[in-house]
Amino acid sequence: xxxxxxxxxxxxxxxxxxxxxxxxxxxxxxxxxxxxxxxxxxxxxxxxxxxxxxxxxxxxxxxxxxxxxxxxxxxxxxxxxxxxxxxxxxxxxxxxxxxxxxxxxxxxxxxxxxxxxxxxxxxxxxxxxxxxxxxxxxxxxxxxxxxxxxxxxxxxxxxxxxxxxxxxxxxxxxxxxxxxxxxxxxxxxxxxxxxxxxxxxxxxxxxxxxxxxxxxxxxxxxxxxxxxxxxxxxxxxxxxxxxxxxxxxxxxxxxxxxxxxxxxxxxxxxxxxxxxxxxxxxxxxxxxxxxxxxxxxxxxxxxxxxxxxxxxxxxxxxx
Amino acid sequence: xxxxxxxxxxxxxxxxxxxxxxxxxxxxxxxxxxxxxxxxxxxxxxxxxxxxxxxxxxxxxxxxxxxxxxxxxxxxxxxxxxxxxxxxxxxxxxxxxxxxxxxxxxxxxxxxxxxxxxxxxxxxxxxxxxxxxxxxxxxxxxxxxxxxxxxxxxxxxxxxxxxxxxxxxxxxxxxxxxxxxxxxxxxxxxxxxxxxxxxxxxxxxxxxxxxxxxxxxxxxxxxxxxxxxxxxxxxxxxxxxxxxxxxxxxxxxxxxxxxxxxxxxxxxxxxxxxxxxxxxxxxxxxxxxxxxxxxxxxxxxxxxxxxxxxxxxxxxxxxxxxxxxxxxxxxxxxxxxx
Ligand SMILES: Nc1ncnc2c1ncn2[C@@H]1O[C@H](COP(=O)(O)OP(=O)(O)OP(=O)(O)O)[C@@H](O)[C@H]1O
Ligand SMILES: [Mg+2]
Numbered sequence: 001x002x003x004x005x006x007x008x009x010x011x012x013x014x015x016x017x018x019x020x021x022x023x024x025x026x027x028x029x030x031x032x033x034x035x036x037x038x039x040x041x042x043x044x045x046x047x048x049x050x051x052x053x054x055x056x057x058x059x060x061x062x063x064x065x066x067x068x069x070x071x072x073x074x075x076x077x078x079x080x081x082x083x084x085x086x087x088x089x090x091x092x093x094x095x096x097x098x099x100x101x102x103x104x105x106x107x108x109x110x111x112x113x114x115x116x117x118x119x120x121x122x123x124x125x126x127x128x129x130x131x132x133x134x135x136x137x138x139x140x141x142x143x144x145x146x147x148x149x150x151x152x153x154x155x156x157x158x159x160x161x162x163x164x165x166x167x168x169x170x171x172x173x174x175x176x177x178x179x180x181x182x183x184x185x186x187x188x189x190x191x192x193x194x195x196x197x198x199x200x201x202x203x204x205x206x207x208x209x210x211x212x213x214x215x216x217x218x219x220x221x222x223x224x225x226x227x228x229x230x231x232x233x234x235x236x237x238x239x240x241x242x243x244x245x246x247x248x249x250x251x252x253x254x255x256x257x258x259x260x261x262x263x264x265x266x267x268x269x270x271x272x273x274x275x276x277x278x279x280x281x282x283x284x285x286x287x288x289x290x291x292x293x294x295x296x297x298x299x300x301x302x303x304x305x306x307x308x309x310x311x312x313x314x315x316x317x318x319x
Numbered sequence: 320x321x322x323x324x325x326x327x328x329x330x331x332x333x334x335x336x337x338x339x340x341x342x343x344x345x346x347x348x349x350x351x352x353x354x355x356x357x358x359x360x361x362x363x364x365x366x367x368x369x370x371x372x373x374x375x376x377x378x379x380x381x382x383x384x385x386x387x388x389x390x391x392x393x394x395x396x397x398x399x400x401x402x403x404x405x406x407x408x409x410x411x412x413x414x415x416x417x418x419x420x421x422x423x424x425x426x427x428x429x430x431x432x433x434x435x436x437x438x439x440x441x442x443x444x445x446x447x448x449x450x451x452x453x454x455x456x457x458x459x460x461x462x463x464x465x466x467x468x469x470x471x472x473x474x475x476x477x478x479x480x481x482x483x484x485x486x487x488x489x490x491x492x493x494x495x496x497x498x499x500x501x502x503x504x505x506x507x508x509x510x511x512x513x514x515x516x517x518x519x520x521x522x523x524x525x526x527x528x529x530x531x532x533x534x535x536x537x538x539x540x541x542x543x544x545x546x547x548x549x550x551x552x553x554x555x556x557x558x559x560x561x562x563x564x565x566x567x568x569x570x571x572x573x574x575x576x577x578x579x580x581x582x583x584x585x586x587x588x589x590x591x592x593x594x595x596x597x598x599x600x601x602x603x604x605x606x607x608x609x610x611x612x613x614x615x616x617x618x619x620x621x622x623x624x625x626x627x628x629x630x631x632x633x634x635x636x637x638x639x640x641x642x643x644x645x646x647x648x649x650x651x652x653x654x655x656x657x
Contacts, residue, residue, distance in 0.1 A: 211400045214371050217391040218398045219471065220423030233408040 044287030052283040067284025069093035071110050075102040110289055113271040119182055120267055121250040124189030128246045132197025140205040154195045162192055163255045170259055182265045193246040204238025240307030251297050268293050321382030321474035322347040328377035330363055337363040339531040348505040352518045354554055355528035361511040365477040369398050392423055397468040401479040404464035405452040411463050412448040418471045438466045457484045476508040515555050527551050549652040558584050561622040571596045574655045577647035586643040587624040595639035601632055
């Protein structure tokens with residue numbers, strides 16, 4: 001009767017050694033293929049401008065912080081006399097810049113753009129997941145009139161490419177003064193992500209037996225408290241997975257950002273390709289900017305990895 | 320503790336009538352067992368009392384107050400669910416403490432701990448308190464679920480087959496334990512089960528449900544000895560009551576309108592004094608250790624009766640049967656004289 005349970009749901013039937021080897025090889029190959037561009041970007045960030053565009057490309061090179069220095073600064077060309085009159089260089093970037101006959105004129109826009117990206121991406125993710133969780137709970141638990149039609153309607157906002165609505169949104173935003181504002185971008189990304197969030201989370205919440213909340217309510221909790229204490233902890237897997245998907249979209253979004261932001265609210269993706277050095281693109285700075293740009297999402301994903309691994313199966317294999 | 324009454328309660332799910340105009344009174348401190356086949360509306364009845372379903376018609380009274388429209392927290396009941404009763408993200412301790420920590424109660428953590436420890440000891444799960452709820456056997460889970468109900472001392476306990484996934488030994492122990500606790504606390508319990516031993520031993524009264532209607536309600540003895548119809552008669556008793564056509568026993572005196580005759584296994588004697596009611600042949604014998612079940616053919620009909628463990632009867636033997644106080648049912652299955 002009372003079957004013994006183990007926590008892990010591993011199969012007792014081990015895969016054969018051959019199939020494990022084949023699978024292992026495939027995974028490694030796939031990882032290499034996907035990692036090469038990333039490694040290339042990372043390497044470019046540490047190359048000097050001539051190394052970054054040399055042909056054939058250099059695999060081995062002498063690393064320099066020039067790309068990172070250029071990323072965070074703006075520089076002006078000066079005469080040797082003027083540079084000598086400045087006295088000894090202050091810090092590494094100052095020295096590297098002077099070697100190129102330039103002086104640091106100020107900070108670049110990378111840092112504020114990066115902060116914009118953080119605020120907009122995390123802000124919109126927060127609201128999309130919040131709205132998504134509440135709506136998904138309502139769809140899952142209550143008799144919502146026309147629930148099926150509403151769900152379809154919510155999904156239909158994702159059926160065309162976002163850029164198709166970019167022009168009307170641009171016009172509307174300009175009219176109401178939301179263009180090139182962080183609030184405008186947060187609203188926009190929230191709107192795009194909320195449909196994904198509702199659908200994903202509804203699946204997760206459907207899987208949580210109602211009896212859990214009902215038991216809590218019988219025991220003296222209100223529905224809201226039961227939702228908070230019982231439903232949310234059990235939906236945490238789904239919430240984490242949904243948050244990561246929303247964040248990745250908002251973090252990487254390019255088309256809307258190019259069109260709707262240009263100054264104060266510009267995010268990093270449209271900014272990075274505009275980093276121009278002397279005589280064209282400053283590839284090391286672009287490489288450095290892109291590498292640093294990947295860090296937040298990497299950290300976020302690693303923090304939520306435990307949930308993600310279970311959540312990414314969309315509730316199919318839980319427990 | 321409190322009494323409950325349901326007055327003309329009905330509940331439908333779309334086109335399915337789960338409960339049809341149910342009238343039922345449960346006295347303060349009474350242990351009422353609901354029996355019925357699957358889909359009879361037992362769970363629905365409990366959910367209506369708990370406030371988890373809203374009645375379509377009728378009213379529900381708890382402790383003399385009309386609770387028909389009150390939400391679950393206002394009703395001071397506790398519910399042991401048929402399944403899914405523990406929160407997987409909490410430890411056993413937190414699961415049991417959960418009802419005590421509800422905003423409706425406000426106990427200090429020391430008080431909570433005292434109550435949880437007391438209940439855990441009663442149910443012998445003290446050593447599992449630190450476990451995650453998922454790291455328990457089925458039987459342990461069910462004991463924790465019962466613990467979570469007991470810890471609160473509510474007005475009414477609603478229990479939906481709480482012992483169903485336990486093994487026979489544990490079930491027997493917990494049966495006694497629950498009955499003892501109920502007596503001690505003077506608890507009002509509405510209890511659903513499929514197990515007739517549970518029904519017979521624990522119930523003050525048994526209510527038999529069928530297709531959402533209360534067929535009969537009464538003490539276990541009444542239900543057993545004076546069932547209103549053949550359906551209720553077949554619900555209690557193991558082996559089941561023998562229901563045979565009246566014509567199989569022409570010698571047995573009885574009312575003229577009887578169509579079916581019902582004889583419980585223990586009310587059939589063989590080779591006694593006086594004229595035999597019928598003659599049967601032994602088809603096979605089940606040896607259960609403390610008793611034997613004799614499977615007989617009486618004419619074209621099959622029946623079962625009890626025999627001593629040391630019976631000398633063998634397959635093929637013919638026996639004379641004497642029916643004692645048989646039950647008679649009319650053409651609709653209703654017991655004559657009920
Ligand atoms: N939420 C629901 N939606 C639709 N129909 C339901 C719902 N709950 C119960 N029913 C129906 O109501 C009837 C009574 O169900 P209920 O769960 O009360 O039966 P039960 O006596 O508890 O059965 P079991 O012994 O199998 O637990 C059944 O026909 C069932 O299909
Ligand atoms: Mg049920």
